[in-house]
Structures are given as C-alpha cells and as structure tokens.
Amino acid sequence: MPALSSPSLFDPIQLGAIHSPNRILMAPLTRGRATRDAVPTELMVEYYTQRASAGVIISEATGISREGLGWPFAPGLWTDEQVEAWKPVTSSVHAAGGRIIAQMWHMGRQVHSSVIGGQPVSSSATATAGQAHTYDGKQDFEAARPLQIDEIPRLLNDYELATRNALAAGFDGVQIHGANGYLLDQFLRDNANFRDDIYGGSIENRVRLMREVVERVASVAGADRTSIRLSPNGESQGVDDSSPDKLFTMAARALDEIGIAFLELREPGPEGTFGRTDVPKLSPAIRQVFSGPLVVNSDYTTVEEAQAVIDAGTADAIAFGRTFLANPDLPERLRTGAELNPSDWKTWYSQGPEGYVDYPALARVAAE
Numbered sequence: 046m047p048a049l050s051s052p053s054l055f056d057p058i059q060l061g062a063i064h065s066p067n068r069i070l071m072a073p074l075t076r077g078r079a080t081r082d083a084v085p086t087e088l089m090v091e092y093y094t095q096r097a098s099a100g101v102i103i104s105e106a107t108g109i110s111r112e113g114l115g116w117p118f119a120p121g122l123w124t125d126e127q128v129e130a131w132k133p134v135t136s137s138v139h140a141a142g143g144r145i146i147a148q149m150w151h152m153g154r155q156v157h158s159s160v161i162g163g164q165p166v167s168s169s170a171t172a173t174a175g176q177a178h179t180y181d182g183k184q185d186f187e188a189a190r191p192l193q194i195d196e197i198p199r200l201l202n203d204y205e206l207a208t209r210n211a212l213a214a215g216f217d218g219v220q221i222h223g224a225n226g227y228l229l230d231q232f233l234r235d236n237a238n239f240r241d242d243i244y245g246g247s248i249e250n251r252v253r254l255m256r257e258v259v260e261r262v263a264s265v266a267g268a269d270r271t272s273i274r275l276s277p278n279g280e281s282q283g284v285d286d287s288s289p290d291k292l293f294t295m296a297a298r299a300l301d302e303i304g305i306a307f308l309e310l311r312e313p314g315p316e317g318t319f320g321r322t323d324v325p326k327l328s329p330a331i332r333q334v335f336s337g338p339l340v341v342n343s344d345y346t347t348v349e350e351a352q353a354v355i356d357a358g359t360a361d362a363i364a365f366g367r368t369f370l371a372n373p374d375l376p377e378r379l380r381t382g383a384e385l386n387p388s389d390w391k392t393w394y395s396q397g398p399e400g401y402v403d404y405p406a407l408a409r410v411a412a413e
C-alpha cells in the first residue's frame with residue numbers, strides 16, 4: 046500500500062516551469078529517422094504526436110553541432126533548416142496536448158570522422174574501444190584530440206546556439222545529455238579525463254564543464270526549463286570513475302545550486318536488459334543533496350515497479366524508454382492495466398516507418 050502522503054504515478058508534477066500531468070516521462074530515444082543533414086522529417090511529427098500523453102517527452106538526442114553529432118540520421122539543432130523542421134513536431138505535440146523538451150547532444154569521442162568531417166574531440170587523447178555507427182556500417186573508433194582550453198568558450202557557444210534554436214523551434218525546454226559516456230561524461234569521469242588544467246584532476250575541476258554548460262544553457266532557457274541526464278552508477282560506453290559517489294554527489298550539488306527543472310538519472314541495475322551493473326544506484330545519495338524533482342530510468346515496465354520508487358521517496362517521476370517506444374499510449378495502458386507491446390530492437394535505428402509509427406495504440410471503444 047502506498048504511504049498516504051506519497052503521490053501516485055498518475056498525479057501531476059511541476060518540473061520547473063513545466064507542468065507535467067503525470068509522472069510517466071518518455072525517455073530520450075535515438076531513432077535515426079532524420080535526414081543525412083540532421084533535419085527532422087515528417088515521420089518524426091507522427092511518431093512524437095502519437096506519444097503526446099507522456100507527462101513530458103524528452104526528445105531523442107539531438108546534435109548541438111556537426112562536431113558533436115556522429116550518429117547516422119540523428120537530428121540536429123544548429124542550422125535554420127533543422128529549426129524549421131522541428132517546428133511541426135513541437136506544434137503537433139502541443140496540439141495533441143503534450144509537452145516536449147530537446148535532449149542536446151555532444152558525443153565527444155563516440156563519433157567517427159567520416160560522419161563529423163574531422164577528428165573527434167574529448168577531454169583527453171583517448172579512444173573508445175569498439176566501433177562507431179557510420180554511414181558505411183560500423184567502423185573502429187578513432188583517437189580523439191583533447192579540446193584545447195581556448196576552445197571551451199566556443200563549445201559553450203554551441204550549447205547556447207542549440208538552446209536558442211530549441212526554444213525557437215517551440216520546445217518547452219531542454220535536457221543536456223550528460224550521460225552514457227558522451228562528451229560531458231568524458232570530462233566528469235577519471236578513466237577518460239587526464240587533463241592537468243582547470244577542467245581535469247580534482248572532482249571540482251572535472252565537474253566544471255558540466256556546470257558551465259548547465260549555467261550557459263540556463264542563462265538562455267531559464268533554469269526552470271533546463272534539465273540534465275546523468276548515468277552515475279557504473280561503466281557506460283567505456284567511461285567510468287573510481288569514486289562515482291563522490292563525483293556525482295558533487296555534480297548534483299552544483300545542479301541544485303543552479304536550480305534546474307529536474308535531474309534525470311539513468312541507473313541500470315544488476316538485472317538490466319539494456320546495460321547492467323553491480324554498482325549500487327546513487328539516486329538515494331543524490332536525493333540527499335539535490336532538492337529539485339528527481340526522475341529515474343531503466344527497466345521500469347510496470348506500475349508497481351514505478352510506484353515503489355515514488356513510494357520509497359527515491360524519485361518523483363519515472364522515465365520509460367523501450368516501453369514508450371513500443372507503446373505510444375503508455376500512460377493509458379499503465380492506468381488500465383492493458384497489455385504492453387514488446388519493443389523490436391531490429392527497427393530501433395532503421396530508416397522508415399516500420400517499428401516507428403506502426404506500434405498500435407489501444408483500440409478506442411465507441412462511447413455509446
């Protein structure tokens with residue numbers, strides 16, 4: 046039985062300036078349905094509109110610059126053409142009663158030069174083990190070059206431009222992608238950041254770039270329309286840390302000071318089906334230092350699992366990834382206990398409508 050005081054998954058929540066009618070968020074999901082120039086397509090209008098009953102839709106990761114976007118057919122937010130093509134997505138989601146924020150992505154070293162047209166950048170001269178997705182199939186990751194300290198202002202400007210563009214495109218806010226081993230994570234964690242300047246070494250220094258990016262984005266969007274996603278527990282795409290608890294509680298303190306709209310944590314457990322780790326979840330520790338709304342993700346598929354986290358006081362809302370991908374009307378299905386469509390991984394990143402806009406919604410029964 047939920048404690049009397051604990052809210053239901055179906056209760057509204059205020060996420061900064063964004064009023065979410067329920068606590069069922071759509072997690073960011075890369076789907077590769079934009080053009081080669083990273084311009085959103087008509088198909089994306091339909092896909093996101095189908096999912097407008099989410100408390101908030103967090104968009105697929107969206108490049109802030111060509112340098113930062115290496116995923117084939119992922120969208121961007123650095124050109125006017127991209128902004129124009131996002132407008133029908135956001136206006137259609139709004140017309141359907143929904144809210145959508147843009148997840149802003151710089152992949153750092155997790156890209157291939159054949160996609161970005163230059164050498165990948167990172168905190169330090171490192172390479173990810175394994176292979177990158179490219180337009181010519183998978184290719185070995187290349188060694189990144191460290192961002193020079195005098196390039197940081199330009200990087201912050203790229204985040205600012207993408208934020209301005211997101212607002213111009215009609216997004217209700219933005220989420221900075223600080224998770225999953227991408228650029229900001231490559232600065233945060235000590236198995237990827239070997240810098241000896243003010244962006245490396247101590248935890249305070251490794252948190253600095255994240256803090257500066259969040260501050261810059263918040264100066265444009267307002268802190269109350271700015272969110273960030275972190276993946277604090279365990280290795281992610283080769284990026285890891287020797288003291289994740291100390292690192293991420295300090296990062297969360299910095300975010301608390303800025304007063305962001307919400308913090309989302311991707312926290313797989315030992316039984317995770319999309320990444321798994323034995324490193325304990327850090328959400329309880331982060332909860333102690335971050336006073337804003339906390340959203341958690343990974344492997345939640347039932348009302349009971351999601352409600353248990355809210356009841357325990359560990360989080361305020363849940364982000365659903367694959368379950369939302371395959372169930373466009375997920376809140377309604379969870380509310381009514383309807384069966385869930387399984388997600389087909391073969392069409393996650395494929396081009397075209399199959400496995401994208403053809404997951405069925407519950408049949409509407411005529412009222413009379």
Ligand SMILES: Cc1cc2nc3c(=O)[nH]c(=O)nc-3n(C[C@H](O)[C@H](O)[C@H](O)COP(=O)(O)O)c2cc1C
Pocket residue numbers: 072073074075076104105106148222224225274311319342343344345364365366367368393394
């Ligand atoms: C197809 C696919 C694409 C994803 N793309 C993104 C992304 O663009 N940004 C991000 O932060 N996480 C991304 N993720 C991770 C998801 O947001 C989520 O953390 C993961 O699916 C685990 O949650 P789930 O168990 O609810 O699916 C992706 C996951 C999948 C399966």
